[in-house]
Amino acid sequence: MATTGDTAAPAAGRREPSHGWRLFAIWLVIALAADLVIWFVWKPHLPPGTLSTSAADQQFDLAVLSVIAAPVMIFVLVYFSYAVIVWRHREGDDEDGPAQFGHTGIQATWIIGTAVIVLSLFVFGTYELISPAGAGAGEGPAPIWTPGGKTLQVQVIAQQWRFTYRYPQFGGFETTQLVLPEGQWVQFNVTSIDVIHSFWAYQLGVKADANPGVNNVAFTKPTHAGSITVRCAELCGLWHGAMFDYGRVMSPANFLAWAAGTRVQLASVTKILPPYATTYDPTEIATLGKVNVKLGLTGAGGGYYPPQDPSQP
Amino acid sequence: MAIETQPGTTQQPSGGEPGGPRPVRAWWRRPAAHTALAGAVLGYFAGHWLGNYMGANYQQVSTADANDLAIVLGYIGVVIGWLIGLGVFNDLVLQMLGRPVSTTEQRTEQEEARLTGVAKYFRFTLDHKVVGLQYLVGMIIYFCTAGLFAMAIRAELLSPTYHIFSSSTYIEIVGEHGTMMMMLMTSVILGPFGNYLIPIMIGSKRVAYPRLEALSFWLTPVAFLILLSSILLGGFHMGWTGYPTLSIQDTSGADAYAFAFGLMGISMILAGFNIVVTVICYRAPGMRWSRLPIFVWGIMGTAVMMVLAAPVLVGGMYMLLTDRTVQTAFFTDQLGGSTYLYQNLFWFFGHPEVYILALPGFGIVLEIIPVFCRKPLFGYKVAAAGMIGVTLLSFFVWQHHLFMSGINPDMRPLFMLTTELISIPTGFIFLVAMGTFWKAKIRFTVPMLFALAFYFNFLIGGVTGVYLSDVPVNTTAHGSFFVMAHFHYTIMGGLIFAFMAGIYYWLPKLTGIRLNQALGKVQFWTMFIFFNSTFLPLFAVGLAGQPRRVFEYARNLETLNDWVSISSFLLGGSILIFVINFVWSTVIVRERETGNPWRSRGLEWQVSSPPPPGNFETVPVILSGPYEYGVKDAPPVADLNPPPGLLTVAVNGDQTARAEA
Numbered sequence: 001m002a003t004t005g006d007t008a009a010p011a012a013g014r015r016e017p018s019h020g021w022r023l024f025a026i027w028l029v030i031a032l033a034a035d036l037v038i039w040f041v042w043k044p045h046l047p048p049g050t051l052s053t054s055a056a057d058q059q060f061d062l063a064v065l066s067v068i069a070a071p072v073m074i075f076v077l078v079y080f081s082y083a084v085i086v087w088r089h090r091e092g093d094d095e096d097g098p099a100q101f102g103h104t105g106i107q108a109t110w111i112i113g114t115a116v117i118v119l120s121l122f123v124f125g126t127y128e129l130i131s132p133a134g135a136g137a138g139e140g141p142a143p144i145w146t147p148g149g150k151t152l153q154v155q156v157i158a159q160q161w162r163f164t165y166r167y168p169q170f171g172g173f174e175t176t177q178l179v180l181p182e183g184q185w186v187q188f189n190v191t192s193i194d195v196i197h198s199f200w201a202y203q204l205g206v207k208a209d210a211n212p213g214v215n216n217v218a219f220t221k222p223t224h225a226g227s228i229t230v231r232c233a234e235l236c237g238l239w240h241g242a243m244f245d246y247g248r249v250m251s252p253a254n255f256l257a258w259a260a261g262t263r264v265q266l267a268s269v270t271k272i273l274p275p276y277a278t279t280y281d282p283t284e285i286a287t288l289g290k291v292n293v294k295l296g297l298t299g300a301g302g303g304y305y306p307p308q309d310p311s312q313p
Numbered sequence: 314m315a316i317e318t319q320p321g322t323t324q325q326p327s328g329g330e331p332g333g334p335r336p337v338r339a340w341w342r343r344p345a346a347h348t349a350l351a352g353a354v355l356g357y358f359a360g361h362w363l364g365n366y367m368g369a370n371y372q373q374v375s376t377a378d379a380n381d382l383a384i385v386l387g388y389i390g391v392v393i394g395w396l397i398g399l400g401v402f403n404d405l406v407l408q409m410l411g412r413p414v415s416t417t418e419q420r421t422e423q424e425e426a427r428l429t430g431v432a433k434y435f436r437f438t439l440d441h442k443v444v445g446l447q448y449l450v451g452m453i454i455y456f457c458t459a460g461l462f463a464m465a466i467r468a469e470l471l472s473p474t475y476h477i478f479s480s481s482t483y484i485e486i487v488g489e490h491g492t493m494m495m496m497l498m499t500s501v502i503l504g505p506f507g508n509y510l511i512p513i514m515i516g517s518k519r520v521a522y523p524r525l526e527a528l529s530f531w532l533t534p535v536a537f538l539i540l541l542s543s544i545l546l547g548g549f550h551m552g553w554t555g556y557p558t559l560s561i562q563d564t565s566g567a568d569a570y571a572f573a574f575g576l577m578g579i580s581m582i583l584a585g586f587n588i589v590v591t592v593i594c595y596r597a598p599g600m601r602w603s604r605l606p607i608f609v610w611g612i613m614g615t616a617v618m619m620v621l622a623a624p625v626l627v628g629g630m631y632m633l634l635t636d637r638t639v640q641t642a643f644f645t646d647q648l649g650g651s652t653y654l655y656q657n658l659f660w661f662f663g664h665p666e667v668y669i670l671a672l673p674g675f676g677i678v679l680e681i682i683p684v685f686c687r688k689p690l691f692g693y694k695v696a697a698a699g700m701i702g703v704t705l706l707s708f709f710v711w712q713h714h715l716f717m718s719g720i721n722p723d724m725r726p727l728f729m730l731t732t733e734l735i736s737i738p739t740g741f742i743f744l745v746a747m748g749t750f751w752k753a754k755i756r757f758t759v760p761m762l763f764a765l766a767f768y769f770n771f772l773i774g775g776v777t778g779v780y781l782s783d784v785p786v787n788t789t790a791h792g793s794f795f796v797m798a799h800f801h802y803t804i805m806g807g808l809i810f811a812f813m814a815g816i817y818y819w820l821p822k823l824t825g826i827r828l829n830q831a832l833g834k835v836q837f838w839t840m841f842i843f844f845n846s847t848f849l850p851l852f853a854v855g856l857a858g859q860p861r862r863v864f865e866y867a868r869n870l871e872t873l874n875d876w877v878s879i880s881s882f883l884l885g886g887s888i889l890i891f892v893i894n895f896v897w898s899t900v901i902v903r904e905r906e907t908g909n910p911w912r913s914r915g916l917e918w919q920v921s922s923p924p925p926p927g928n929f930e931t932v933p934v935i936l937s938g939p940y941e942y943g944v945k946d947a948p949p950v951a952d953l954n955p956p957p958g959l960l961t962v963a964v965n966g967d968q969t970a971r972a973e974a
Contacts, residue, residue, distance in 0.1 A: 019752075047856040048789045061785045062856075069776045076743060076772050080765065083750035088757070089687075096943035097688035097753045106748065107692050114740045118733045125733075125783040126726040135785035140719035190719075195559040196652060198717060198792055202858040207788045209718040211653070212558060213646030216719035229867070233717075233792035233860040235487075235552045237559055238480045241863035281647055 019086070027078045031071035038066045048205045051228070051249065054136030054220040055205030061128050068117065138190060138199075138208025138216040141278070147219050151187040152180070157280070158190070158197035158210035161239040163230060170259045172276040173266040178230060178247030181255035182222045190216040193282040198234035201247065203227070209234060215278035222249040344400030346435040353535065356394020361387035368638075381568050382638040384546065388539055388572045395535045399437040401528060417523050418927075437531060439523035442924065444530050445509025446823060449816075451530070452504055455497040455537055456809070457892065462490035464885050467878040473871050475864040483864045485548030485566070492553040492570060493540060494804075496577040497533060499619070499666060500584060501808065502673030504530065506815050507588055507612040509823055513917040513924055514606050516597025516933045516951060521590040522583075529584035536576040543569035552862055554663075557644035557655050561636050568637060575630035578623040578662075581669075585619030588612055597951070599935030606915060606939045607690060610697045611676020614704035615669050621708070622665035629658035653720050660711040668707040670804050672700060674771075674811030675742045678764040681818055682749050684913045685761040689940040691748025692741075699741030706735045716784055717791050725784050732782035739775055743768065758911070759833035763814035766841045770806025774799060777852065795855030798848045806844060813840070813891070821906035824899060825922045832894040839887035846880040914939050914950050930954060 043063040050056040129135050134145040155166040157174070166174045178201070180186055190199045192210035199218075200207045203226060208218040228247035232240055250258070263270075274280060341347070364383025396402065404414050417439045433440075434447055465486045469477050478486065508530075512520050520526055543549055543566035551559045551567065555574075560567050592613050596605075605613075632643040633655065642648035644655045683690045690696060709731040716725060746768060755761070777799040780786050790796060813836075821827045850873045859866045859874075866874065898904065909918040916939065920928060933951040941947040 047858070054785075054788070058785045058789050061783060062780070062789075065780055065783060065786060069779065073772055073776055076747070076768070079747055080750070080768060083747075083753065084755060084765070087750060087753045087755055089754040093754060095687075095754075097686060099689055099941070099943035099945075100691060100748070100751065101689045102692040102695070103748070107695055107744065110740070110744045111695075111737070114737050118737055121779065121783070122726070122730045122733050125729050125785070129725060129729070129784045132785075134722065135788055137722075137725075137784055137788045138717050138719040139722040144723050195562065196556050200792070200860065202789075205788055207717045207791055211646075211719060214653075214719055229858060231858065231860050231863075234556070235484070235550075235554075235559070235862045237550055237562075238484060240484070241475065241480065241865045244865075 019082070023079060023082055026082070027071075027075050030078065031074045034070040034074060035067050038070060039063060042066070047202075049203050051203040051224065051226045052136070052205055052220045052222045053132055055203060056223070057128060057132045057135060058205045061125075064124065065121070068121065072117070133185075133219040136204065136206040136218055136220050138218045141215045141217065143217045143219070145219075147185045147221070149185065151185040151219070153187050153189065154178070154180070155276070155278075156188055156190040156199045156208075156210065158192040158199060158232070158236075159194050160237050161232070161243040163197075163199060163232075163243070163245060166276060167259060167263075168276045171263050171267075171270060172273070173263050173270045174273055175262055175266065176245065177262075178228060178245070179255060179258050180222050180228075180247065180249045181252040182224055182249050183252065185219060185221045188218045188220075189278060190218065191279050193280050195236050196234050197232045197236045197243070200231050200233040202229045202231065207233060213279050213281070225249050225251060340432065344398060344403065344437065345432070346399075348400075349395045349398035349531075352394035352396075352398025353391045354394070356390030356392070356397075357387045358390070359394070360390025363390075381565055384565055384568045385572060385634055385638050388568070391539065392532075392535055392576065396528075396531070399531055401437055401524075401531070404524075417519065437527050439527060440926070441508050441512055441520045441523060441526060442823075442928075444523075444527050445505050445507075447530050448500065448504030448508060448533075449823070451533055451537075452497070452501045452812075453892070453895070455493060455533070456501065457888065458537075458541075459490050459493035459497070460885060460888060462486050462493065464882060466490060467881040469864055470866070470874050471878045473866050473868050473874070478864075480864060481548070481550065484550040484552075484862065485544065487862050488549050488552050488570070489540070489543070492574065493537070495553050495666070495670075496540070496574050497537060498804070498808065499577070499581055499669050500529075500533065501812050502677065502815060503584060503588065503612055503615050503619075503669075504533075505823075506608075506677070506819060507616075507673070508584070510819065510917050511588060511591060511609060511612055512595065513920065513928050514609055514915065515592060515595060515600050516916060516929065516935055517591065517595035518927045518929055518932065519595070520587055521595060522587045525583045526587045529580045529587070532576055532580035532583075536573045536580065539569050539576065540573035543567075543573075554659060555633065556659075557633065557636065557652050558646075560633060561644065568634065571630045571633045571637070575627050575634070578627040578630065581619040581623040582627075585616035585623070588616035589620060592616075597933050597935050599951075601935075603693070604935055604938045605697075606680060607693065607696050607700075608676040608680035610700045611672045611674075611679070614700045615672045615676075617704055618665040618669050618672075618707060622662045622669070625658055626662035626666075629655060629662065632658075653715075653718070656715055656718060656720070657711070660714040661708075663714065664711040665707040667800070667803070668703055670808045671771075672703060674767060674807045675700060675703075677811040677815045677818075678767045679742065679745060680915070681760050681764045681814055682746055683940045683942060684911050684915070685756045685758055685764075686749050686753030687756075687942050688749055688751075688753045689938075689942055689944070690745060691751070692745050693938075693940065695741045696745040699738040699745070702738030702741070703735060706731060706738065710735060713782055713787075716787050729782055729784055733779060736775060736779055743772070758817075759828075759830055759837055760814040760818035760911075762834070762837045762841075763810050763817065766837070767807055767810045767814065769841075770802050770810060770844070773849075774802030774806055777802065790855060792860055793855035794851045794859050794861060797861050798851035798855060801848045801851075806848070810840075810844075813837075816895075818911065819917075820899075821910055822917055822922045822924075825905060825907050826899050826903050827906040827910065828898045829894050829902070829904075832890060832897075836887055836890040836894060839890065840884065843880050843884040843887055847877055847884050850877050914941065916950055919949075919951060919953060 046059045046062050048055045048058055050059060130145050133147040134143060153168050157164045164174050164176055165178050166172055188206060188208060190208040190210045191214060192212045194212060197210040198207060199210055204220050206218050206220050208216045226249050230245050230247055232243035361383045364386035365380055368380055368382035407414050420439050433443055469483050508526055546566040546569060547564040549566040549570040550563050555570055592609060635641040636643055642650045644650045644652050679696055710728060712721060712728045713732045781790055781799060817828055817833055854870055854873050857870055859870055907922045931954060933953045934955040935951045936948045937950055939950055
């Protein structure tokens, strides 16, 4: 629109400047500067970081979207600022403005331009969703975009108000610690035994809702060692705000040592856990009481609550 | 064809003579708000008793100590008692008994003659101008109440650990704020300005269904009060979305949430239906679709979405209530239900609702901009097409709220596409405004300032919406403060700024009184600055990993959160300036403004302010479009006193033109 400029005849007397070219020049300078800053200065610091493949992909997508959005926003803002300064009403001028009811060329350019931007964003977004195995988002019980090959299975069991993690490939022990090896694809099987939660491993760029009775699968590959913040991202009751914990990504050797050690340490508890399954029916987990007794838990701060009693802390 | 039926010929009720004036009773014996309140209280106890009688053995059913069936039946009793007390059913009963019933016009005239001052605003009245003002004051009250809850939330978030409220109270406040804003603000523009101005803008002397229109308003106070009554029952702890199974395990306050939301859904259907039929059937001769003011297009789209989307909400809330009261299992996985069902139903309503909250704002700013640019609206058809496009597409995007839920992963590219497509018609609204600004003569009145701010805010809100439609970015942003900042930019930055523009622009029309413009400018600048200072940092807070609805957050985000909280209190102060200005100007100063202060070509400005009863002496004949500024020898927008023959000429002329086309 800026390039297809003046259509109305210049005002009589004073020569009318070429508003279109002026706007275009201002826009070009600012937009170029903004895009360079976004790509080279801002991008390395954009969330959620680069701890995993999906996080790095999201960082890249965020930067690409910003590089596309910035010129659009700057165009609109420059135009409005210019209009407000240049075309404001002067004292004593009581005439109406020029009677322009539209301009087919400008309208068509605008419509085609926005359609092209939107469709290319859609193509880009779809590619970025499918190629990195679902981009770290929960894909339901039968994922269609998978990394292939052998993955480390980690089950995330959400309940009011904590996450626990089961490692079926290591005897199915259940722990409150999320520990992952670097350089290997991880398959999170996220489920809930009471209400809807959402498993958000921030630095991994993984988010999957934990629905009761549903196994929600998400994939990612941690790329280097670091710590993870896990938060619940779906309101799940009174202590939703306190439902968070921290996990670690470590070297494969350390991970194997940790898994073997924890497996032995928790063997007596694993025996009385319900057998590993993709979903659990809370009304049928008869053995949970025994687990609580075994671990010395009283129900406060981590045990299973009957669904009809939300007021327990 | 837009021909209005002659106003006197509305259908006479069968049986009995057409009504004469009814005997005048003492004020406290006439049905009004006080009898409605009495009826509501009686109704609650009747319903509660019935519930306990029927469902005494349901006592232990769903939650803790209360019989939810009794509570819900109590609320049904409240609504029925409230409406009986208002006299909603009086005419219906009279008609069934074969007694004389007065027509809408007769009733309106009687009310005009009999009721002076504020008394008529507390009654069930058939005058669309009274209903509009009832809505206006009601909406301001609801908005301020919900805004106070917002400031309570920000007070809690001053510190990264919980310190002011208990976790239960905090979640209650979050839920009350969200639900009150999202359910009641759906009518914040359609209610006051739509009901009041649409008939005048299309040259009609009345609306199609005055009883439905009045009923739609009178359901809002009772929905508001029922939602607030949730606090007495222990509140609800599931936010405004009310996802089961959390909402099924919740305490009795959740009954109030579901009932009030469903009730407001009914109000939306009634209000929307009335507007749709009014615009289609009650346009004056010559008011072609291509001459319709753009605000009418915006409200029309809103009304269509309300009529089509709100029934799904009512159904969803009904299922939630039966799950909670009589142990159906629509949403319980172990019993064959599905929590996904609720999420689908809710967002099938919820996403059109978001555009119910956006379109009226588009309408207002596009209506105002040509007036203060002194230029025709640029690309009128593009603007109308944009609004129609948003209306249609809004029904095809709802699953982007479920991108992380695990439902339908293979459909994600489709919903990503539809969501991004909606930015094309939304972009039209920007194109039209920018084209109108080209070589305009911009006057910086208070309404125009708000309209400009609307574009600034909605630009940010819209572009971040495109971010959220992208599934990989959504993985990080979903359920975080990024989303929360995004929709506050579109709803508060868009809808509420447009609402403010509408109030400053149309209040002289609605009441014949103008607001103080100097205070208005103070309010504008404080509101614009503190709004952005409140919500812009929240994008960063969200991307840095703070989920919504939490009372604990990472310690390194404390500075940003404190900044936001203090800004939000100042934003509240700005709204307080508005309330002071509103009360001061309309109650104390009462500076008259009866003419056309903005030199607008809009049909509504061609009649006196406030408009006379019946809006027009006779049905006007529309001669030209409303935006022909700067056109040499432009005809007036309408002939307000057409000679008797002209009506037929206009009608036949149109028919001939159509036959030739």
